[in-house]
Amino acid sequence: MAEEEIYARITEVSEKEKEVLFAKQNIVGVGTGHKIKESKDTGEPCITVFVSQKLDRALLRSEDIVPEEIAGFKTDVVEAGEIFAGPANSDTERISTKEELGIEVLRQRIRPAMGGFSVGHYRITAGTIATCVYDLRPFPGIPRRYYILSNNHVLANSNNARIGDPILQPGPYDGGRVPTDVIARLSRFVPIKFKTSTSAPLNYVDAAVAEGEFHNLSREIYWIGYVKQVKSNPRVGDIVEKTGRTTNFTTGKIIALNATVDVHYGGGRVARFARQIVTTAMSAGGDSGSLVCDIKEGAVGLLFAGSSTVTIINNILYVQALLGIRLHP
Amino acid sequence: MELSIQEAISKVKDKWMEIEGVEGVGEGKENDKDCILVLVRCKTAEIEKAIPTTFEGFPVKVIESGVIQAQKEKKKR
Secondary structure, eight states, rough: OOHHHHHHHHHHHHHHHHHHHHHHTEEEEEEEEEEEEEEEEEEEEEEEESSSSSOOOSSGGGSSOSSSSEEEEEEEEEEEEOOOOOOOOOOOOOOOOOOOOOOOOSSSOOOEEETTTTTETSSOOOEEOOEEEEEEESSSOOOOOEEEEOOOEEEEEEEOOOOOEEEEESSSGOOOOOOTEEEEEEEOOOOOOOSSOOOEEEEOOEEEEEOOGGGGGEEEETBBOOOOOOOOOTTOOOEEEEEEEEEEEEEEEEEEEEEEEEEESSTTTTTEEEEEEEEOOOTTTTTTOOOOTTTSSEEEEHHHHHHHEEEEEHHHHHHHHHHHHEEOO | OOOHHHHHHHHHHHHHSSSEEEEEEEEEEEEEEEEEEESSSOHHHHHHHHHSEEEEEHHHHHHEOOOOOOSSSSOOO
């Protein structure tokens, strides 16, 4: 089978097995990835199962154990922590039609909102909309909800938020105000586990979704267009692109994969992230949440951190699996 | 037996991440060959001493990344 066929087949299988898997204790997400053995990426496509906590087999009830293989595909169990979720408040806010002046287009108010533009939880400064997405299931079928995708630290104020909090487009720093500029309500986020003096828990994504009204959300990304596929196997050397609220359209080159990185969140808080993609510098403060794509509009990851010389990106497969969302089709 | 790049990295990653000034460790490439990429805040004599130039046969490339920060807009209004 061609590689793409294998991934499609795995997606099909994990789709089918999801009910069974989610019935097990501890399971918080299912996705497609590569089998990692003793921190080694074997390159073998597998079903990645995210659990809140990795436990010794002896401590699990037999029905809670994830089988080593499902329908002929290996499984990989990854510890991801609890994922906060809750019903979103779907208050419809009045939409203002006031014209914004300014030269920085991505910091302006726009309806429908689209990828690349400013967004933020009402208590933060501003970040970027990756794109708009929908529930992983039912598929195929009628999605119940539509969301804006961005980072936890953009939509959920680095864990300091409540489900249903207003999300503003543009973000507060760019003039967004409650209630006129409310585009969505915080729906789900993957909590960031910060380092303590004694432990360095591993994070995989800094991601969240906020539910909005379908007619207010476009999944086009300014200057990039529409996501054409989800790229499962980025390589070192690949050229990638993003559109973000601060540095606009930029390109970069992947310089490392499966990276472990310490990220500073301000106020002395540091979080360790594993399995990250590192690129040459292609972002600055305010670009957090941008969707990074290859040059054929294949989604590679969610931009969330960087320095003057590098940019750090969460693998999009983990983002989809942990939030239970779909970017494409 | 020779280690793969992933095995080599997993062997030292935790130790190197504990070194003051090391911000990240990952799989990189140098002249199309696998290498261990180490991101450091800035290159210092201590880091030069602590990080070898090769590990388990893989070249170790140290690059200055500065501090890596979450990238929301930093300024407050």
